[in-house]
Amino acid sequence: MHNTDPPGKEKKMKPTTCYRCGARLKQAKVKMEGVELKCLRCQECGEELFTAGEMLRYEVLTGKSPARKFFTAGNSVAIRIPASIVKKKEIRPGKDLAVFDVMPKGLLIKVIHTDEDRS
Ligand SMILES: [Zn+2]
Secondary structure (H helix, E strand, O other), X not given: OEEXXXXXXXXXXXXXXXXXXXXXXXXXXXXXXOEEEEEEEEOOOOOEEEOHHHHHHHHHHOOOOOOOOOEEEOOEEEOOOOHHHHHHOOOOOOOOEEEEEEEOOEEEEEEEOOOOOOO
């Protein structure tokens, strides 16, 4: 299984030939752990190529990447932060702030630590 997108690089062009044997690729669907994924499959050697988006979808749906559903709390849309991220970023509920940056591919949440108990 190979990712067709080089890391950190936007690529709009889809590969049309196999990087291993040079044969034509054809759109196909595969089922992995109950998740149906679109891929490009080599007609000759059977190599399957997945886009980064499809890989992420697979990781989220199989629980390999932490994913949380948005929900409403009063008039606001809220999201629960996975405990592993809270620990890693040392988020202190009731004290720290979250600021948001809208990015082309999603949302960046910056954690601002308040200094009230650090002085
Ligand atoms: Zn091939």
